[in-house]
Amino acid sequence: MSEWAMKRFWTNVTVEGAKDGHRVLLDGRRVKTPAKTDLVLPTEGLAQAVAGEWAAQEGKVDPMSMPCTRSANSAIDRVAPQRTEVAAMLAAYGDSDLLCYRADAPEELIARQAGHWDPVLDWAEEALDARLETRTGVMHVPQDGTALAALERRVHDFGPFHLAAFHDLVGLTGSLVLGFAAASDWRRAEEIWTLSRVDEDWQAEQWGVDEEAAELAERKRQEFLHAKRFFDLAGPSGVI
Template sequence: MLRNLVRLCNPTSYAVLKRQEGQARRSHFLGNIKAYSTAASERRKFYQDVSIAQGEDGLFEINLDRKKLKTPGGKLFTVPNEAMAIAVATEWDAQKDTLKFYSMHLTTLCNTALDNPTHRDNDQIIRGALKFLETDTVCYRVEDPPEMVELQKNEWDPVLDWIEKRYNVAIGSSYNILGPQIPNKTKDTFRQHLGSYNFWALTGLEFVITQLKSVVLAFGLIDRHLTVEQAVLLSRLEEEYQIQRWGNVEWAHDYDMYELRARTAAGALFVHLSSESSTVKRKLLQD
């Protein structure tokens, strides 16, 4: 990945301007998530042991010592399967003297799915996710310098080719600020595909899309065509150009990169775990 990375300047382009629209949408969505994450950003740890238990309704709960975990909205914190419960419990068990809620992405996504603070249903989430297709990162291209044009072609075109063949759709790319004309058939196909996910999985998938600013890259990641590292690098292609050309504050760049990878990985894991109906024990017996 990024094998053709070269030193380039940072011209203002239609692609950059258009993606700023997608960035604004992403900031709005993430602002809602962050504002509704667990209480404060940090808090002194108040428990010793973390465990999970299955309730009479079949849902799994998280226990901090003898207290049941609750959502910010006051609901009992329950998840649909044992695998999700173990993943969330691991987040809480990994905390040291101070609870760093901003790093507990699975917990935050569960809270969002349980309390649904924006009061949206599946159709509304799907419509919101598909809006990112109109400003998809990989669809907007620069016209110069030539090296950057070539890099975008080499790195983004294979992903576009893959998703068009995978879902039998047409997307394309554009140098125009208006972007490519996405056919209604393509939107309908993606809408139908997203409709196969449950509410929890849609919550996670929208989160991934907002991280990468791309429906194409999010689908590539969820379908395991791309790794987390590949999807993140492809979403940051232009930023990496500028860093190679102008340099960067090393620790800041590394921190941003690791944080984006962590959020993206957590979102992808959340999607897969939300679609898992078997318990861990049952799967072990099957294996």
């Protein structure tokens, strides 16, 4: 991260429209990614969010306070050069989706999983043309290939910026279906995050809250909400 070890040297932060998108300028100079590529954003809204992060820096630049900048860097430097591989990795979540693996006891947990997760699977069947089937226990049972192919096509249609955000929407929840649900505004992002925590919340109710685990969960929640915001700022995906 040595490329971030800098102090604020600029006075003005502005946004410049261009043929290929929008750029952020520091005293008229273009911001570049860590790989020294021009930081070109797909929408003015995302460019303004990135510009706001640069404008807020005082003294030494703190990349941890610049989530949109970091996500944009990732989209350009890491996702774009290997978009096919990233999409394939995310699509693979469909075959072991969190929502499909159900407890066999106790009855209250079985009912809670069904009540929270079945509506999302029903939505995916209607909106994404993909019906994923539930299983009991943790042993892997392959899903129907037609359903997986329908989901995979949609993942591969995302551009680099949406795919960078989608990576976190899926990875943080462990669910391809919840990632699509968040991206498509099926429910509020907070509600979708809560759906991904059904098992953990159940355990906390039974055994009490583990403070360290709760702190980690909160960090992941914040990252999930940022990923949703970044996805939206990147503009219409054209996929969902």
